[in-house]
Amino acid sequence: MSKSFFVSDIHFGLQPDQQESRKMERFEYLAEIVRKDGEALYLVGDILDYWMEFRHVIPKYFDGFLCLLKGLVRQGVEVHYHAGNHDFSLGDFFNKSLGVQTWYGIRETLICGKKFIIAHGDGLDRNDIGYRLFVKLVRNRFNLFLLSNLQPDLAIAIMRKLSRLSRKHGRPDTHGEADFLFQYADAMAREKDFDYFVCGHSHVRGQKQLSNNRSEYINLGTWINGEYPYGVCEGGVFTLRQL
Numbered sequence: 001m002s003k004s005f006f007v008s009d010i011h012f013g014l015q016p017d018q019q020e021s022r023k024m025e026r027f028e029y030l031a032e033i034v035r036k037d038g039e040a041l042y043l044v045g046d047i048l049d050y051w052m053e054f055r056h057v058i059p060k061y062f063d064g065f066l067c068l069l070k071g072l073v074r075q076g077v078e079v080h081y082h083a084g085n086h087d088f089s090l091g092d093f094f095n096k097s098l099g100v101q102t103w104y105g106i107r108e109t110l111i112c113g114k115k116f117i118i119a120h121g122d123g124l125d126r127n128d129i130g131y132r133l134f135v136k137l138v139r140n141r142f143n144l145f146l147l148s149n150l151q152p153d154l155a156i157a158i159m160r161k162l163s164r165l166s167r168k169h170g171r172p173d174t175h176g177e178a179d180f181l182f183q184y185a186d187a188m189a190r191e192k193d194f195d196y197f198v199c200g201h202s203h204v205r206g207q208k209q210l211s212n213n214r215s216e217y218i219n220l221g222t223w224i225n226g227e228y229p230y231g232v233c234e235g236g237v238f239t240l241r242q243l
Contacts, residue, residue: 046087220240
């Protein structure tokens with residue numbers, strides 16, 4: 001029986017070389033598992049700590065990751081990349097050059113015969129005016145056009161700075177943010193019929209039943225703390241696992 005795999009908040013490009021190498025080793029292992037057993041891989045935001053698309057240049061720091069994605073697509077695996085608040089503008093490269101489907105915001109879809117709502121988790125708090133203005137700034141097409149026409153090293157340095165600004169706009173209390181995401185999913189469950197609400201963003205891994213006693217909230221956690229969690233849906237049942 002084919003499986004669908006989920007992962008978020010790896011933040012490639014954030015940490016020192018030793019941690020980055022370990023994360024890449026673990027992702028290579030996950031890609032091999034997906035290649036053997038999977039029909040789909042869902043990247044639920046902040047896989048990259050920053051991303052800048054140029055017309056003729058590919059940032060070499062992420063070449064191993066990009067090659068793995070293209071290899072999975074060539075093997076017939078569907079790869080879906082949901083933008084986060086760090087990899088906030090994925091451009092056309094992932095779709096046109098790699099065959100990866102890209103998504104923004106909240107998405108409702110059917111996976112393994114179950115109704116899923118997938119969202120990275122950023123921007124859901126309508127009261128966070130500062131963050132919503134920040135997103136409009138960094139996803140503005142004219143601003144991205146200006147950045148993409150700068151010398152690549154300079155443009156990437158600016159994107160890394162914007163990534164740090166995005167981190168500062170996040171809530172300092174990750175558990176408080178996780179509580180907000182759970183409450184958001186719980187409120188949505190009172191209005192919509194779905195089986196799983198899958199997100200990341202807060203870095204607090206967890207799987208909980210919502211108050212309707214049928215739907216589940218799932219946070220995929222993060223890879224920046226020396227653990228390597230991921231999710232699997234098989235036969236309509238979702239489980240969180242560790243590499």
